[in-house]
Amino acid sequence: MDKYSKVVEELIQFRNDREWEQFHDSKNLALAISIEAAELNELFLWKKEEEVENINKDRLKEELADILSFSFLLAEKHNLDVFDIISEKIKNNALKYPVDKAKGTAKKYNEL
Structure with missing residues (x-):
């Protein structure tokens, strides 16, 4: 199994264990991606040019993981x-x- 398939399988298992599939329709997944992208943007808000490349990497990883997770789930929902x-x-x-x-x-x- 490749890394991508393994991650998607883990996401689905995590979601299903919590019975969250009922909330993961296309609209809500798209909204979640947008909201998480706004949280990513917030990391850069009000930063000076020289500061933007030195943001908190743990927060960056967290926000990117959220965006990618919801994106993978939306793609999987539509067999993409x-x-x-x-x-x-x-x-x-x-x-x-x-x-x-x-x-x-x-x-x-x-x-x-």
Whole structure:
């Protein structure tokens, strides 16, 4: 079993042991991702540029774990393979952001 499958299995077991599946509909999982992402942003709030790369790593790990956990559960609920959908997104972005136009710029694809 690969790492991803093992983690998803552990998440599902954790959830099921607590009978939380009833709360894990798509809407609530999406909201949980958004809320946890806001908590991640809070780590950087009001920090100066030189401070942002030195935030508390334990808090960073905690917030990322929450975001990824809910993301994995939402993907699993819809039978989506996280690695497949990320690979697909990279391929689509490569078309939208060709290296010769996008290299070194943060402009959106429709501004290139």
